[in-house]
Structures are given as structure tokens and as C-alpha cells.
Amino acid sequence: MPYSFGYFNFYDSTYILIIIAAVISLAASARVKSTFAKYSKVNGRRGITAEEAAADILHRAGIHDVKIGRIKGNMTDNYNPSTKVLSLSDSVYGSTSVAAIGVAAHECGHAIQDEQEYLPMRVRTAIVPVVNIGSRLSWPLILIGFLFSFGPLITVGIVLFSVVVVFQLVTLPVELNASGRALAVVDSSGLLDDNELKGAKKVLRAAAMTYIAAAAGSILQLLRLLLLSNRRRN
Numbered sequence: 001m002p003y004s005f006g007y008f009n010f011y012d013s014t015y016i017l018i019i020i021a022a023v024i025s026l027a028a029s030a031r032v033k034s035t036f037a038k039y040s041k042v043n044g045r046r047g048i049t050a051e052e053a054a055a056d057i058l059h060r061a062g063i064h065d066v067k068i069g070r071i072k073g074n075m076t077d078n079y080n081p082s083t084k085v086l087s088l089s090d091s092v093y094g095s096t097s098v099a100a101i102g103v104a105a106h107e108c109g110h111a112i113q114d115e116q117e118y119l120p121m122r123v124r125t126a127i128v129p130v131v132n133i134g135s136r137l138s139w140p141l142i143l144i145g146f147l148f149s150f151g152p153l154i155t156v157g158i159v160l161f162s163v164v165v166v167f168q169l170v171t172l173p174v175e176l177n178a179s180g181r182a183l184a185v186v187d188s189s190g191l192l193d194d195n196e197l198k199g200a201k202k203v204l205r206a207a208a209m210t211y212i213a214a215a216a217g218s219i220l221q222l223l224r225l226l227l228l229s230n231r232r233r234n
Contacts, residue, residue: 014224021217028206028213035206036075039099039199040091044192050092050104057108057185058086066111077103079110081125086111098192102200105186106207109178112185118177124170131167134160142225151232158225165222168215175211179204 048056054068071077071087079086086107092100113121141157144150183201186192192200 012228014227017220017224021220024213025210025217028209032075032203032206032210035203036099036103039102039203040095040097042098042196042199043096044098044101044196046191047096048101048191049094049096050088050100051094053101053186053191054086054088054104054108056189056191057105057182058111060185060189061108061112061115063111063115075103077107079107079114081110081114081121084111084114098196098199099203101186101192101196102183102203103207105182105191105200106175106179106204107182108185109180109182110174112181113174113178118174120170120173120177124167124174127163127167127170130163134163138164146228146232149232151229154229154232158222158229161218161222161225165215165218168211168218172211172215176208179208 051068051070058064058066058068066079066084066086068086068088070093071089073089074091076089077087077092088100088104088107092103095101110121138157138161141153141160143157145153145155145157179201183197183204186200187197
């Protein structure tokens with residue numbers, strides 16, 4: 001017989017869902033790293049840096065209130081709509097590579113979304129406070145609920161975790177749309193030639209897979225929690 005603690009079996013069949021989620025996540029992470037590494041070695045013919053490309057894209061989009069800054073780390077690039085700051089990582093900011101320009105263009109896409117009040121982005125920003133609460137409290141509540149066989153606590157934890165899943169699902173169209181918007185500007189402005197643009201698209205497609213993998217992993221985890229909760233009731 002499988003050894004169990006509370007309602008968690010050490011040989012529980014639902015662990016297969018965790019394994020699937022881990023495999024998807026590792027595959028997506030490996031792909032984005034290899035694709036970024038490949039196109040980091042390919043420099044754009046115009047010789048402009050990612051920071052210069054971002055400034056050009058924002059200017060063409062009529063956005064003049066966004067500051068471009070540098071942030072430590074690798075692949076830590078982001079756009080903060082509350083501070084109007086577009087941060088490019090150390091490996092991107094001063095690089096002239098196709099990969100770096102693609103990443104900078106993607107973050108500009110978020111600035112364009114913010115400027116045009118793109119609805120999914122507004123929704124994502126609005127639910128961030130609830131998501132932060134859910135991400136901090138969901139697992140402690142779930143674990144305590146299972147440990148002490150207290151159903152209401154498990155239910156609250158699962159509901160909070162569901163909010164995190166919804167956030168990740170809302171994130172998907174936001175991320176995909178950001179890449180599409182920015183690459184359209186890159187294409188029309190001639191910042192990259194046709195072959196370089198293809199490379200930038202590959203980098204952003206690989207990056208998009210990490211968001212898809214994260215959402216898939218969370219859905220599988222939520223499914224497992226629902227199965228365990230249902231088993232407890234039965």
C-alpha cells in the first residue's frame with residue numbers, strides 16, 4: 001500500500017500531472033534559452049542597440065512619457081505601466097543583436113498597449129493585488145486544510161489559486177499581442193531586415209512558449225487539487 005500523510009499519497013496517481021507540467025516547463029525554458037543564445041550572436045546590420053531600437057519604436061508610436069532604463073539580470077526585461085518605465089536587462093540594453101532588439105520591441109509592445117488602453121492588459125493590471133494575495137496564501141491554506149482535514153480551508157485555498165490561474169490565462173493574449181504590435185513597427189520602420197526580423201520572431205515565439213507552459217502547468221496543478229479535494233470528500 002502507498003504510504004500516506006493526511007490526504008497526500010506519496011505514490012498518488014495525480015503526481016503524473018505534476019510530472020507533465022514539469023516537462024512542459026523545462027522544454028519551454030530550454031527552447032527560449034537556446035533560441036535567445038543563437039540570435040544573440042546575430043547582430044543587426046544597422047548596428048543600433050536594443051535601447052536605441054526601443055526609443056525609436058516608442059517615438060514612432062507617439063509615446064513620449066516612457067523612460068527607458070537598465071535593470072540587472074538576464075531576461076529580466078519588463079514594462080511597468082504604473083511608473084511608465086521600460087527596463088531592459090544587462091544582456092539586452094546595449095546589445096545590437098537580433099535577439100536583444102526583439103526583446104526590446106516586445107517590451108515596447110506593452111507600452112503601446114498601455115497607451116492604447118488594451119483591455120486584457122487593463123484586466124491583468126487590475127487583478128494583480130488579488131493575485132498577489134492568492135499566490136501568497138493559496139498553498140499554505142491548502143496544505144493546512146489537507147493536513148487537518150478541514151474542507152472549507154481547502155476550498156478557499158483552491159479559489160485563491162484559481163485566481164492565479166486566471167491571471168496567467170489573461171497574460172497569454174497580453175504577451176502575444178505585445179509582440180505582434182511591436183514587430184509590426186519594427187517591420188515598417190526597417191529597424192531589422194527581413195531575415196533579421198524572422199530571427200526576432202523566433203525569439204519571441206520561444207518566449208511566448210514559456211507563458212503557455214506556465215499557464216498549462218498551473219491548470220494541471222489546479223486539476224490535481226480538484227481531484228484531491230474531491231477524493232477527500234468521497
